[in-house]
Amino acid sequence: MFENSPIAHVEKVITPYLLLIGEKDLRVAPHYRAFIRNLLARGVPCKILTYPESAHPIEEVDAYADSTINIIRWFQKSLK
Secondary structure, eight states, rough: OOGGGGGGGGGGSSSSSEEETTTTTTSSSTTTHHHHHHHHHHHHOOOEEEEETTTSSOOOOHHHHHHHHHHHHHHHHHOO
16 A cells, blocks of 8 residues: 555655645545655655645635635746
């Protein structure tokens, strides 16, 4: 199972990484923090946005709007 986990392949990641996560999400394991720490340690640009009232997926109107705006901004910044 570990070989299918993102953390098992973290050393291959070189592209900027944006993570949007609902704090009530039971599908995404808390191991994502180790993944992000590894990326940051290797100098890969990362950003985490958490949404306290969201689960999986992010559906609340305010959270959805915020995530959409931040995705657009992330692409504008990362694709320069």
